[in-house]
Amino acid sequence: MLVAGAGNAALCAAITAREAGARVVVLEAAPKEFRGGNSRHIRNVRYAHDAATDYVTGPYPVEEYYDDLMRVTGGKTNEPLARMVLERSKGVPDWMEAQGVHFQKPLSGTLGLGRTNAFVLGGGKAMMNAYFARAEELGVTVVYDAEVTRLMLDGTHVKGASVLHDGKEQEISARAVVVASGGFEANIDWLKEGWGEAAENFLVRGTPFNKGKLLRVLLDAGARPVSEADQCHAVPIDARSPRFDGGIATRVDCVIYSIVVNRDAVRFYDEGEDIWPKRYAIWGRLVGQQPDQIAYAIIDSKSQGLFMPTIFPPEQADTIEELARKLGLDPKTFKETVSDYNKAVRPGEFDPTQPDGCRTRGATPEKTNWARKLDTPPFFGYPLRPGITFTYLGVEVDDKARVLFGKDGKPADNIFAAGEVMAGNIMGQGYAGGLGLLVGNVFGRIAGEEAARRATN
Amino acid sequence: MLQTDPQKTDAMEEAERLMTICNACRYCEGMCAMFPAMERRRFFGDADLTYLANLCHGCQGCYHVCQYAPPHEFAVNVPKTLSTLRAESYERFAWPGFLGRAFHRNGLVLTLAIAFGLALVIGLTFGLQDPGIIFGNHTGEGAFYRVIPYEAMVWPFGLVFLYAIAAMVMGGVNYWRETAGKTGAKLSTLAVLGGAWDVLTLKNLGGGGHGCTYPDGKYSFDRRRFHHFTFYGFMLCFAATSVATVYDHVFGWIAPYAFTSVPVILGTLGGIGLLIGPAGLLWLKHQADPEPQANDLWGTDAALLVLLFLVALTGLALLVLRETTAMGTLLAVHLGFVAGLFLTLPYGKMVHGVYRLLALIQNAAEARARD
Numbered sequence: 024m025l026v027a028g029a030g031n032a033a034l035c036a037a038i039t040a041r042e043a044g045a046r047v048v049v050l051e052a053a054p055k056e057f058r059g060g061n062s063r064h065i066r067n068v069r070y071a072h073d074a075a076t077d078y079v080t081g082p083y084p085v086e087e088y089y090d091d092l093m094r095v096t097g098g099k100t101n102e103p104l105a106r107m108v109l110e111r112s113k114g115v116p117d118w119m120e121a122q123g124v125h126f127q128k129p130l131s132g133t134l135g136l137g138r139t140n141a142f143v144l145g146g147g148k149a150m151m152n153a154y155f156a157r158a159e160e161l162g163v164t165v166v167y168d169a170e171v172t173r174l175m176l177d178g179t180h181v182k183g184a185s186v187l188h189d190g191k192e193q194e195i196s197a198r199a200v201v202v203a204s205g206g207f208e209a210n211i212d213w214l215k216e217g218w219g220e221a222a223e224n225f226l227v228r229g230t231p232f233n234k235g236k237l238l239r240v241l242l243d244a245g246a247r248p249v250s251e252a253d254q255c256h257a258v259p260i261d262a263r264s265p266r267f268d269g270g271i272a273t274r275v276d277c278v279i280y281s282i283v284v285n286r287d288a289v290r291f292y293d294e295g296e297d298i299w300p301k302r303y304a305i306w307g308r309l310v311g312q313q314p315d316q317i318a319y320a321i322i323d324s325k326s327q328g329l330f331m332p333t334i335f336p337p338e339q340a341d342t343i344e345e346l347a348r349k350l351g352l353d354p355k356t357f358k359e360t361v362s363d364y365n366k367a368v369r370p371g372e373f374d375p376t377q378p379d380g381c382r383t384r385g386a387t388p389e390k391t392n393w394a395r396k397l398d399t400p401p402f403f404g405y406p407l408r409p410g411i412t413f414t415y416l417g418v419e420v421d422d423k424a425r426v427l428f429g430k431d432g433k434p435a436d437n438i439f440a441a442g443e444v445m446a447g448n449i450m451g452q453g454y455a456g457g458l459g460l461l462v463g464n465v466f467g468r469i470a471g472e473e474a475a476r477r478a479t480n
Numbered sequence: 481m482l483q484t485d486p487q488k489t490d491a492m493e494e495a496e497r498l499m500t501i502c503n504a505c506r507y508c509e510g511m512c513a514m515f516p517a518m519e520r521r522r523f524f525g526d527a528d529l530t531y532l533a534n535l536c537h538g539c540q541g542c543y544h545v546c547q548y549a550p551p552h553e554f555a556v557n558v559p560k561t562l563s564t565l566r567a568e569s570y571e572r573f574a575w576p577g578f579l580g581r582a583f584h585r586n587g588l589v590l591t592l593a594i595a596f597g598l599a600l601v602i603g604l605t606f607g608l609q610d611p612g613i614i615f616g617n618h619t620g621e622g623a624f625y626r627v628i629p630y631e632a633m634v635w636p637f638g639l640v641f642l643y644a645i646a647a648m649v650m651g652g653v654n655y656w657r658e659t660a661g662k663t664g665a666k667l668s669t670l671a672v673l674g675g676a677w678d679v680l681t682l683k684n685l686g687g688g689g690h691g692c693t694y695p696d697g698k699y700s701f702d703r704r705r706f707h708h709f710t711f712y713g714f715m716l717c718f719a720a721t722s723v724a725t726v727y728d729h730v731f732g733w734i735a736p737y738a739f740t741s742v743p744v745i746l747g748t749l750g751g752i753g754l755l756i757g758p759a760g761l762l763w764l765k766h767q768a769d770p771e772p773q774a775n776d777l778w779g780t781d782a783a784l785l786v787l788l789f790l791v792a793l794t795g796l797a798l799l800v801l802r803e804t805t806a807m808g809t810l811l812a813v814h815l816g817f818v819a820g821l822f823l824t825l826p827y828g829k830m831v832h833g834v835y836r837l838l839a840l841i842q843n844a845a846e847a848r849a850r851d
Contacts, residue, residue: 056551063547066507125690125699127510144688145545146507152544152697265554270547272504272554332522334504 024478025050025184025197026471027171027237028204030060031147031460032442034154035467036201036474038122041161043475048195049163050186052170052204052232057268059151060205061229061413061443062463064270066147067140068119069457070112078116078126078141085109088139091455099250099451107422108449108465115464116141123153140457146271170232174200174240179428179435199437199474202426203467206414206443207235208255209267214411217253224316226260228410231267238444241418246435247427250415250447256454257307260410262317263335275405276330278306279393280375281320282364283407285313288347288357290364295392297378299330304454311409318407319350321361323399329375337403346402363387365396413459417447424470437477439470491564492529498558499524499532501548508542512684513843514562515542520846527662533565534655534832534839537684539692539703543772550771559772567777570831573658575650582827587779591787591824598823599816602628603809614808621734627808628815637815640822647826652834660838665845674844679837682707695768706760710788713753717795720747736802748799754792758785784829791817 026037029051041047051058071085088109092100116126125144143150158165166188173185175194183196207213209231214222227233242248264273279299283306285291292309296302310318322337340346347357364386371381371394378392418440419427425434426445442463449462499518502508509515514535521528540559548554567583574580606628607614618626625633665671678684685692685704694703724743727733737743762785765778794814801810825831 123699125688127688142510144510144690145541146547148547149545156698268552270505271507272501272548274504328522331506332500332503334501 024048024199024201024474025171025195026201026203027184028060028202028442028444029053029058029155029165030203030205030442030463031062031065031150031154032463032467032470033060033201033203034151034158035464036203036439036441036471037158037163037165038154038161039468039471040201040475040478041158041163041471043472043479045199045475045478047158047163048197049158049165050169050171050184051165051167053167053230055167057230057232058155058165058167059148059230060233061147062151062460063147064229065143065150065460066271067142067457068112068115068460068464069140069455070115070461071109072113075138076141077128079138081138083139085113088112091139092450092458095453095455096450097453099453101249101448104420104422105449108462111465112461115461118468119143119150119464122157124150125153171204171237174237174244174438176244179426179433179438181435181438197478199439199477201424201439201441201467201470201474202237202241202418202444203440203442203463203470204237204444205230205233205235206417207238208233208411208414210234213239213252214255214414217251217255218311221311221316224408225257225311226262226264226269226273226408226410227267228258228260228269228271228273228412229267233413233443235414238417241426241438241440241444245428247419247429247432249417249419249445250451252414252416254415254447254452256304256412256415257311257409258303258412259306259310259318259320259407261333261335262406262408264408264410269410272334273410274303274331275320275333275407276303277320277322277326277333277405278302280326280329280395281322281405282361282390282397283318283320284352284357284360285318286315286352288352289360290386290388291318293388293391295378295382295390295394297392300456306407307409307411310407316408319352320405320407321346321397321402323397323402325395325399327403333405335405337405339401339403341400341402343397343402346404350404350406361397364390364394365398368394368396413443413446415447415450415452417443417445420445420448420466422469423473424466425473437474439474441466441470488526489565489568491561491568492526494561495529495533495565496524498556498561499529501554501556502558505548507547508545510688511541511545512537512539512687513678513840514684517843517846520850525662527659529565530569530655531659531663531839531842533562533569534659534835535843536562536566537682537836538563538566538773539685539687539694540769540772541687541693544693544697544769557772560774563774563777566832566835567774567780569655569658569835570651573651573654573835574827574831575647575654579647579827582824583780588783588786589779591783591820591828592790594824595787595790595817595820597816598819599813602816602819603812606632606812607808614812615805616808617803617805618807619803621736623802623807624735624811627811633815637819637822640819644822644825648831648834651826651831652838655835656838660842660845663842665842666849667841667845668848671841671845671848674848675837675839675841678840678844679833682711684840695764697769702760703764706757706764708757709753710757710761710785713750713755713757713792714788716746716750716753717792718750720744720750739799744799747795751792751796751799754788755796758789758792761785762789781829783824787817787821787824791821 026049127142127144169188175183260273338349344354347354367383367386382391424439426438446462548556571580571583682704691699691701720743798810
């Protein structure tokens with residue numbers, strides 16, 4: 024059997040299928056150095072557990088997890104599948120450990136997720152290294168620089184795949200195929216279908232190899248779509264980051280302590296709406312909706328040190344006008360924006376750790392927490408762009424990870440999907456940290472088991 | 481804020497660049513003490529970077545798991561850069577200062593040449609007086625001193641030993657002034673004990689509890705084990721010499737001592753440790769992934785390991801053959817290697833022990849101050 028892709032879901036499928044006795048070939052589009060897709064960049068897994076362990080600080084019951092999922096997705100989820108994933112989540116860290124993945128004891132967690140999420144020691148590349156080592160030990164064949172471009176389909180039955188390797192297209196026959204080749208966030212043309220020309224200015228936080236080729240093949244063949252083309256997870260990242268693969272280090276976490284202005288030097292959204300872990304995912308979209316898809320977060324020296332260090336130093340100036348010039352903003356408008364905001368700041372007891380009610384009255388828009396005057400030079404400015412983490416548009420699957428086709432949702436005979444390509448079944452929108460890794464693991468293993476059954480019969 | 485210093489070396493600038501990236505990522509924070517120490521900072525001056533470089537044990541784990549490792553355009557290779565920076569700091573803190581340059585030349589060949597040279601000098605000095613001394617058969621109390629007179633052995637070796645200790649202590653003082661002295665770590669007994677404990681257990685060669693990815697990408701405790709053999713082997717030999725010194729000066733018991741005596745048992749165990757440990761470390765080093773290493777340091781690192789191994793080998797051979805006519809030659813060779821070891825000690829890899837201990841003490845002090 025073939026596994027298209029070599030991230031978390033793909034390797035979970037390959038390992039499980041091989042253990043079930045199937046002969047497994049994993050086809051990875053990337054060269055070996057960049058193997059593992061977006062899973063190279065993951066940090067932790069969110070899983071249900073009844074008590075604190077070495078790796079989490081307290082219980083996280085399935086019910087609470089389910090409520091969190093409903094809240095973040097606004098109910099856009101396939102409830103039976105979601106329940107199944109959350110139930111199965113309990114055993115996921117143990118399974119990962121059995122493959123050689125190690126977890127980290129909670130430290131002063133960088134994202135403050137010590138209770139609900141177990142942190143992978145060393146992060147995603149460490150996890151993927153363990154999975155590749157395990158797969159190798161079991162006798163899975165992994166081919167790098169091998170991009171699956173087509174599936175040889177006969178209705179909903181797959182007979183093999185066409186693979187681009189060493190500059191040549193070749194056909195490989197297979198008794199089952201697991202599609203675990205990710206989303207299409209690195210395919211700017213496709214992003215434009217949802218976002219228009221704005222997509223030209225999006226930065227892609229993950230692998231440049233997620234072009235969505237197989238997702239397109241499946242959709243064109245009549246697979247049922249889930250979620251929409253303009254749904255993506257995007258966070259504000261430093262505008263100076265690389266176009267692709269900048270990963271976690273490019274994020275900028277100062278928004279709640281700042282004012283954020285757009286290209287025209289005006290504010291456009293309440294920066295202090297809620298704590299940052301609950302708001303960073305909406306700010307990617309917010310910046311993406313601004314002219315030229317750029318924004319600038321401005322703080323003064325009072326706020327330096329309150330947030331995670333950034334990879335690039337901010338622009339810095341002793342006056343608001345000078346900072347405007349350095350950032351390429353109109354100094355007059357920028358000064359007005361700052362002074363209107365400063366005038367509207369009401370007195371209050373500033374508390375960086377929780378919503379503190381320090382707010383403006385009369386600013387447009389209002390800032391409802393952590394509002395302090397920008398009055399203590401030097402002033403700092405961080406340029407922001409939307410950084411896409413992943414896309415949601417995918418194919419519908421059933422509880423056996425079979426891709427569903429046509430109006431009546433007929434399950435494919437031997438085509439399975441796992442990971443980002445079907446994560447939209449669980450989260451049609453919204454996100455909670457560590458959920459993507461879980462969905463990839465659970466559906467990867469189901470897909471591996473089911474595909475092995477088809478391949479060995 | 482950041483200061484640009486025209487004196488900054490390439491490695492120092494690269495380390496600053498890397499720590500800025502790492503501090504924005506922090507995925508490695510569970511792997512060793514270096515990353516939490518980095519997280520206690522937002523900006524990285526020379527004092528910080530020198531400290532972090534000496535806190536790094538060079539286990540290479542953070543390289544193998546790094547999403548930004550080359551060929552990624554961020555080209556993050558922390559172990560390689562920090563090992564270069566460590567080597568630069570060894571040179572800078574050497575005492576007396578002008579001998580810091582010796583680090584450049586202290587490769588395997590030169591170190592061995594020094595050791596062999598000394599052995600030859602010792603052998604010739606006494607052999608030329610009367611070949612019967614070197615090639616004679618001496619046994620019983622004072623046998624060693626009939627080959628090389630007591631004063632000729634104790635005084636030069638005592639002085640070399642004291643010099644090595646003094647030079648390394650001065651290096652440590654220089655190091656502390658330039659690191660903790662500038663970052664204001666608060667020393668306490670508990671911090672010293674904490675640092676010493678980390679040295680004795682090599683906690684940070686544990687990769688967060690599962691071993692290091694050394695010599696390749698797989699988790700293993702091999703490096704810690706072989707280092708323990710080396711460290712404790714050296715300490716046992718040191719203890720053997722100390723006990724023998726007490727025997728001689730306090731009790732007037734003259735070497736050689738019986739096979740069942742305390743100095744011989746300690747020395748034998750230590751010698752075995754110094755055969756296994758350095759050989760194992762060299763073997764691991766030979767297989768290690770070259771990417772996360774600073775290749776120009778290979779000679780310096782290997783020199784110490786080979787010399788320790790040869791000191792142990794000649795010492796054990798001397799023990800076994802001490803009642804034969806080979807004793808005189810072996811004694812000269814063994815003493816030559818011991819003298820070579822101690823002379824090169826303050827200008828070779830051995831200084832890492834001093835600076836690592838101090839860095840771990842500073843780390844313990846900082847961690848306590850934060851709690």
